[in-house]
Amino acid sequence: MTTTADAPPSQSFHRSKLTADDVQRRLRYIVEKDRLVLDDLPRRFLETFAAILTHSNYRQVVDNYARITARCANCAPSCQIYQHTHAPHDVPCYRSNLLLEVYRRHFTMRGLITTRLLGQEYLTEDRVLEMASTFYDCTACRRCTLDCPLGLDHGLITHLGRYVLSELGLVPRALVISVREQLEGATHNTSAIPLPAILDTIEFLGEEIRDEKHREVQFPVDQPKRDFVFFPAVSDYLMEAETLMGIALTMHVAGDQDRWTIGSQYFDGINYGLFYSDWILERVLQAELDEARRLEATNILIGECGHASRSAKAFAKTFGGADAPPVVHIIEYTYRAYKEGRIRFRPGAITERVTYHDPCNIARTGWVVDQPRELLRAFCSDYVEMTPHGADNLCCGGGGGTVSVDELRPYRTGVTGARKAEQLRATGAKYIVAPCANCKKQLRELCEDHGLDMQVVGLHDLIYRALDLE
Numbered sequence: 001m002t003t004t005a006d007a008p009p010s011q012s013f014h015r016s017k018l019t020a021d022d023v024q025r026r027l028r029y030i031v032e033k034d035r036l037v038l039d040d041l042p043r044r045f046l047e048t049f050a051a052i053l054t055h056s057n058y059r060q061v062v063d064n065y066a067r068i069t070a071r072c073a074n075c076a077p078s079c080q081i082y083q084h085t086h087a088p089h090d091v092p093c094y095r096s097n098l099l100l101e102v103y104r105r106h107f108t109m110r111g112l113i114t115t116r117l118l119g120q121e122y123l124t125e126d127r128v129l130e131m132a133s134t135f136y137d138c139t140a141c142r143r144c145t146l147d148c149p150l151g152l153d154h155g156l157i158t159h160l161g162r163y164v165l166s167e168l169g170l171v172p173r174a175l176v177i178s179v180r181e182q183l184e185g186a187t188h189n190t191s192a193i194p195l196p197a198i199l200d201t202i203e204f205l206g207e208e209i210r211d212e213k214h215r216e217v218q219f220p221v222d223q224p225k226r227d228f229v230f231f232p233a234v235s236d237y238l239m240e241a242e243t244l245m246g247i248a249l250t251m252h253v254a255g256d257q258d259r260w261t262i263g264s265q266y267f268d269g270i271n272y273g274l275f276y277s278d279w280i281l282e283r284v285l286q287a288e289l290d291e292a293r294r295l296e297a298t299n300i301l302i303g304e305c306g307h308a309s310r311s312a313k314a315f316a317k318t319f320g321g322a323d324a325p326p327v328v329h330i331i332e333y334t335y336r337a338y339k340e341g342r343i344r345f346r347p348g349a350i351t352e353r354v355t356y357h358d359p360c361n362i363a364r365t366g367w368v369v370d371q372p373r374e375l376l377r378a379f380c381s382d383y384v385e386m387t388p389h390g391a392d393n394l395c396c397g398g399g400g401g402t403v404s405v406d407e408l409r410p411y412r413t414g415v416t417g418a419r420k421a422e423q424l425r426a427t428g429a430k431y432i433v434a435p436c437a438n439c440k441k442q443l444r445e446l447c448e449d450h451g452l453d454m455q456v457v458g459l460h461d462l463i464y465r466a467l468d469l470e
């Protein structure tokens with residue numbers, strides 16, 4: 001599983017002291033008067049943590065992890081951050097242990113007795129600030145989970161730590177602004193695109209397809225009782241025209257033109273709640289479910305976006321009830337149309353070398369791994385794999401919402417994405433296929449910052465070029 005021969009680090013984890021200004025500068029939190037409010041930070045952290053443990057099912061998991069974690073550092077070599085820095089504080093277990101130790105010291109009988117005997121509280125302002133900084137070092141890719149003999153999910157602990165911090169206002173500005181627009185703004189989407197602009201865009205895309213492919217392809221809007229209501233990452237309407245054109249053309253050629261629709265009341269698949277707040281996760285998902293129910297759609301169809309797919313797939317029934325519509329990933333849809341013979345490709349349509357990047361959110365569990373490869377092999381004459389790939393892939397370096405934080409770019413491309421850049425270079429590919437809006441942004445920045453002459457595209461961008469229209 002692990003690809004480096006790095007020895008696990010020593011157990012004497014250490015990190016130099018962070019100041020509030022360091023943390024503020026790094027993540028630009030949304031706080032009163034744009035300054036980090038330090039008053040009573042440990043007490044507020046503990047109260048929030050206690051409330052979340054009481055009103056959720058995290059307690060069992062945290063309690064279990066706090067008891068079993070062995071600090072064996074088996075997880076270290078599997079983390080692309082540790083692979084690059086070899087710093088003890090980048091060992092996954094070190095980071096998770098920051099929160100688990102708070103639990104042990106403040107929420108278990110033994111911890112409470114120790115605290116009383118020593119006469120001092122464990123959680124200090126410094127410790128809260130370290131968590132605030134380091135939980136956004138992790139990309140929540142969950143690769144380290146594959147190598148932990150005890151099955152600890154550090155992505156989950158990172159999420160929980162961020163959840164507690166977000167309730168104190170400690171959350172990157174970029175995420176908060178996007179979510180605020182999505183849930184409370186006039187446009188109801190993270191990119192603040194007004195509906196008329198979306199409608200203009202899809203009309204334009206339809207014209208482009210007509211000019212290029214000589215097909216009358218529609219992007220249906222507000223059609224009731226369809227099989228699929230479609231939620232891409234809304235940024236695709238601005239940034240990924242070919243991905244959307246490829247999806248619409250696939251639907252058309254497969255004979256499903258009248259089986260899908262976009263909703264006008266809500267059309268954004270992005271759900272940053274997956275990265276930092278269950279409360280936000282639920283509210284965004286409700287908006288999707290409400291739109292699906294308004295249109296009486298049978299399925300929720302998510303576009304090329306990893307976290308949008310996982311947040312909907314994993315939590316639609318949790319928050320929407322047993323009758324929530326099933327969630328289908330667009331690659332699942334296209335793969336099925338291909339296997340049923342409803343679409344065909346021109347073999348060898350893409351002659352340049354192509355490689356495929358697995359977005360962690362759809363690949364780590366094995367959900368979407370083989371399907372895109374079979375599709376690509378059907379029309380690429382020079383397809384190569386990265387090493388490792390599939391469920392064992394390396395994160396692009398921008399996971400867990402970090403790609404949305406521009407201040408983190410030097411860290412994302414210089415540290416978290418450094419191993420990915422090496423992997424990409426080794427393929428010698430011209431096209432990197434990355435079916436995820438976040439991965440695409442990160443990989444493009446990675447190519448720029450590492451001088452890689454490669455083009456990042458979506459899977460349906462190439463499908464658009466390769467579909468057999470005869």
Ligand code: SF4
Nearest residue numbers: 070072073075093148
């Ligand atoms: S998380 Fe698992 S692999 Fe890592 S140190 Fe702890 S017990 Fe070992």
Ligand code: SF4
Nearest residue numbers: 079138139141142144
């Ligand atoms: S989730 Fe990914 S980035 Fe975070 S510690 Fe594990 S391997 Fe490293």
